[in-house]
Amino acid sequence: MSVERPVPHQTVTKYAMRYWELCLPIRRGVRTRFEIDTRALAVLRISLGLILLADLIHRAGSLEVYYTNAGVHPVSLYESSYSRYTGLSLHALSGDLWFQQLLFVVAGIVAVAFIVGYRTRLVGVISLVLLISLHARNPAVLNGGDRLLRVLLFVALLAPLGERWSLDALRRGRARSKVVGFATAALLLQPLVVFTQNAILKHEGDTWYSGEAVGIALANDEMTILLGNALQEYGTLLEALTWGWVFLLSGSILCLWLTTGWLRVCFVGIYLSAFAGMLVSMSVGLFPFVLAASVVPFLSTPFWNTLARLVPSSRANWRPRAATLGPLARAPVERRVLASLRERGYDSAASFAISYGRSLLTIASVLVLVWMLLFAGTHASDYEVPAEIDSPHLDEQRWGLYTPDPSESYGWFTVEAGFENESTVEAFEGGDIAADRPPDAAAEYDSFRERKYLEDVRSSGRGETNGLIARNYADHACVRAVDTHGEAVETVTVYRMIQSSPVDGEYEDPRPLTVIEWDCTASEPLDE
Template sequence: MTGDPSLARLRSSADRLAAAGGPLAPATAAARRRLRVDTRALAAMRILLGAILLIDLAHRSPAIAKYYTDSGVYPLAVHEATYTQFAGLSIHALSGSLWFQVLLFVLAGLFALAFAVGYRTRLVGFCSFVLLVSLHARNPAVLNGGDILLRTLLPLALLTPLGERWSIDAVRRGEYRETVMSAATTAVLAQPLIVFTQNAVLKHQGETWYAGEALKIAFANDEMTVLLGNYLSAYPTLLEVLNYGWVTLLAGSIVFLFLTAGRLRAAVALVYIGAFLGMVPTLMVGLFPFVLTASVIPYLTPQFWDAVVRVLPDGVTRSPPAGRLGWWFGGEPIERRLADTLRGRGRGDVVSFSRAYAASLLTVLGVLALVFVLLYGVGHVAEYDPPYEDEATAILDQSWGLYAPNPTDSYSWFVTNATLDNGSTVAAFRDSPSFDRPPDAATTYESFRERKFMSAVSSDNDGAIGRGYAEWACREAASRYDQPVESITLYRMIQDSPVDGEYDEPFRRTLIRHDCNAG
């Protein structure tokens, strides 16, 4: 469909250059074929990213008081004593009250929902990104690689036309492009390649991944495995095959994803997506498989989406008339009404300048984003240090050393005991104060976020994070037993992974001894 003539001319300028012929025309055409992204893929990416934001908020909500208020393990005093790169970036840190955090969670949920359905996509997406950074900055001790990738991928995606198709914006606008190509879409295509290739290089620095042994070690880690993952360690040959398959996907991602096209590229992208979703019933890694899936969706080609449209009922993919959206959504966007008013007053030049300026700004930002992804992504494995690395990667991290260079060959669980005023020792919360190896170490954690936080407590047991946890445990134990608590003792139990099926005795390390009466 067509839109504003000036914008159409801008969009087609690159096409005219490519059509000019010359000795580089075949190479140019091949490159364009691989760099063009179907706008339905961008729409699907937007919907999945919006769903991930909503799922993330829902998953964090039961522990909102524990991790984000002054009554929890990470009060504002601890936040202010420990934050570094995220200094001053958290709106959530303006108050330690529960009502304030709930308000921000609800607000973030509304923005994420609007983003998923494509209502003022860039604006609400930017607001979602600001609140996401704020939430991450409030308590970085509960973040994992999936959170970091989401925080990096979302702003890159916002530079692309995520609302071009399957959105309220598209219905109100009444037009769309079939495919797009820009520096921003190239940056989005490059991001997963940087993640996979960098991780493959870092894994090569170890001894286990390219020897086919790493997944055997990883799935012997009982604090990480869940559901089907608890049974895979009994099939070492299968794990060896999966190990080599995963390394091949990582190391060959540029060839498999970027250099392919058409149906082959779509098929390869689906293989990657299948591998990511295979993590869901096997490993406790949070959002990571879903964000990885979102990052690869732009590689699904028009042939794939055409096949999807043929399978789905007509009403699913056909946009409703604007009037069917209701009075609030159904009218023309306010910016279009403003543009029409200015043209009616003879100020069409202002409209043209504004649109050209906005298009130019997006182009510049897209180029900067592409340079950033490549420069800092390569810099983490190359022999040079990118400029301003700490400052530049505080939010948009490009370090992807996940399970590299080797997976850990041990796992942990934690025991928190309370000594009551009567001298008895009890579990501060949950089960009995036992040091026995649990049947499933993953179940000793409420979620992967608690596992990450307890790792931070272990690393900072003598600092503010350890003190914040101990003071919270004192309050929890006193509430549970309805009597004064004299002290709290936190132990970390370390178990060597039984790759050969035989368990050694776990090692017990005392992390914290805290006098609850000392304040």
């Protein structure tokens, strides 16, 4: 009696189907962890737009000082320093105040369009271009929060930020509830890269993984504000906060990516609480706001559904009528072009254009993922990438805030004006130069941007760069001193006052460090 043997291709199909069934739960689990609720994307878009607006408003207060030829960073200095940014700034086309004001107004209008979701990706790209241009115009006033903002905005633009709660969605007349793909993977991995890399770099120090770092960081009076000043008396609490922050950084993949549902929402709430604590404790600029925006995509569907149930049904179901949108109610021009092609019988051309655009976006998302992981990994491991792909414009995945250890000293700046009769006074306020430690070193600066700029002045004055930043600041200080005192100023001397952390509760005397001595009459350093 003969036994019927299976055909070879049937055996292959059988095993393939079995393999597919076994992998299905894994694929479903991975997909679930890379899915983003489109309401979270809408909140991310609104958050980024509001941060852009708030940043513009904050910078507008010192627009003339940092972005015009009448300030400390004229166009000539832009062209001579920070060569990696040369040619990247539209703001450097003119050093006139009116030109900077015009660009600020344009950036503000585009940010508002981004918030309401009108041509979201287009206005988002314009916002990114203007942001890079603004950053390149004067890199001396930037910190890591500014860099994280432009990186997060760049990555976020790959995702469909205008899918919900936007004018774009109203014009389409439909919206997806969830999206998943390489773009969402990049967006979710970006904060994990920041946190994990920072945790690895902190491990190279001695204080973070011993529970001392937050106490040392808050003893830096130059950076500590509000709640941070009050916490310095509670050593046990500071140790607990140190370990808590280390856990959030090193465990971010476990807490945010591997979790789902309400557990993930709870962890997002913990991270947001930590960023709020940073906001009211440390003068670190945009960092807390951008970090908070970066974890918003992790808020899962159960959270948004619960939130929706708290909104009255009349408001939840409200939609503006097409007539109220006026010209904005028309479909986007690219959709009208595709519709016209189909009407004329060119269905294949329209389908090709759609598939080509989607494929291009997918390829871009994959490249961003590679860029993100490659450069972040090399920075955390001190491994040098091949010269063929190394670029100062691409290598932005460096997240080393307070690494490997927070500084155990801090300082502030003092500018001394000298007159023809050899008397000296404080250049900008008058009176004698105060040698004592100020009651609040953070209050010595108008803003964190002034602190960052003066740090670059110090580096430049000590010969760590080409010296032009310190020279321009000293020249500007001469003009300010004359305006303050109403008489000719012969010399200006910029000091960095160094204050070591207290030993057994007592401070040592501040130590002055001369940054630059400047001859106002000859516009050159005194030692030349």
